[in-house]
Amino acid sequence: MTLTRRTVAGALAGSLLGTLAAGPARAGRTVKLSYQRSSTLLTILKARGTLEERLGAQGFGVSWHLFTKVIEPMNTGAVDLHADVADAVPIFTQSAGAPLTFYAMEAASPRAEAIIVPEESSIRTIADLKGCRVGVSKGSGCHFILAGALQRAGLPFSEIRPAYLEAADGLAAFERGDIEAWSIWDPFLAIVQAKRPVRVLADATGLSSYNRYYTVNTAFAAEHPGIVATVFSALVEAGLWVKGNPKEAVALLAPIWGDLPPEVVATVNARRSYAVRPVDRAALSEQQAIADTFFEAGLIPRRLDATDVPLWQPPAGRG
The missing domain is CATH 3.40.190.10 (Periplasmic binding protein-like II)
Structure with missing residues (x-):
């Protein structure tokens, strides 16, 4: 397939493509999740209906929200669990005082x-x-x-x-x-x-590991730790599935990403680790280097302690 501006823009553009409700909440509560086109694992979970099944069993419905500009919804708490983002993004949300808890990260890519x-x-x-x-x-x-x-x-x-x-x-x-x-x-x-x-x-070699972080509204994490645990486990499984089934993953993602050629999707998946793990506070030292660089470049208004963020940890046996 020829890659054209129309093809790419139609598949990958748009600030907010809307709310895609996936079943009613049994107990009158819907868990709102955001994702972006680089959110491979969340895209897979959405396509396969994994969270609809698992959270539905706990009495919750699911709605999905696609963003390209992720900082605003993260700052405002527009959804409950946010799209995974590159390491630099939380520096801006932390600078804005957004009440976010880190609950997972993807290893270096x-x-x-x-x-x-x-x-x-x-x-x-x-x-x-x-x-x-x-x-x-x-x-x-x-x-x-x-x-x-x-x-x-x-x-x-x-x-x-x-x-x-x-x-x-x-x-x-x-x-x-x-x-x-x-x-x-x-x-x-x-x-x-x-x-x-x-x-x-x-x-990014030598500059950043390009870890991707998953965040949840802090109040939601405190109120519904079981929901966070369910999403965390599903992300771990999805990451293992992509690496263990590369051809199947390409076949699933290519049409969702605007009928991209399979070799493009395969390249993307080869360069990402998709290894989901709990966030270790010691690992946030690299976040500090990013925050310092942004401050020195005048991109954020004040110095930050980038390690001073709430962390959610999975129950024993799930991390």
């Missing part, structure tokens, strides 16, 4: 995000980005990768021209040549690599 330029570009190093227009989604993990790579190269963030674009818009801008470089994550990274030759200036 540093090759799943990168700063790229067209293969024919004269830009060959991060230092060459001085004065260039660089596309990036504000507040994303790739925002940090860009800031961190610039810092490592000795180039102040102020010496590039950031173009804050959501991913689908960034893809279109990159194709038109409206931006000279793009800091982006999968599946968009894999999409553009399949469409044209590109040069990777840097991926």
Whole structure:
């Protein structure tokens, strides 16, 4: 299949594509979950009806909410359990004082995000980005990768021209040549690599592990720890299933992701670990490095203790 702007935008764009109710709540309570197109494991659980079955047995209905801009719903508590997000995103929600509890994380996948330029570009190093227009989604993990790579190269963030674009818009801008470089994550990274030759200036290696974090509203976690435990266990199982059944996973995800070519989906799945585990506070030390970088670049208004966040832990035998 030919990858076109229409194909990608139709499948991957939109700020909020609506609430997809999946069955009535037996006890008058619906658990609201958000996800985004990079939320592979949540997408699988939704497609297979796993949570509808398991939470339904506990007397709860389920509704799904698809976002591309995830920070606002995380800050406002618009849903109960939030889309998994790249490591940089919680720095912005923490800075805003959002009452969120971390309940799971995916292990490192540093090759799943990168700063790229067209293969024919004269830009060959991060230092060459001085004065260039660089596309990036504000507040994303790739925002940090860009800031961190610039810092490592000795180039102040102020010496590039950031173009804050959501991913689908960034893809279109990159194709038109409206931006000279793009800091982006999968599946968009894999999409553009399949469409044209590109040069990777840097991926997250040495800058970030690209852990993905799952959060829940703190009040909801306190009131319904059993629901959180059920979702956690389902995520662990989904991650194991993707890695253990790669062809089946591609067949399931390709049509959901806008009929992407199977090889693109396979590339995305190969670069992600999908290894879901409880959050260890010691592991948040990398979050501190991200927070410090953002503060020094003027992207957040104050210094943060990025390790000072509530953590949910699974019951014995479920982690």
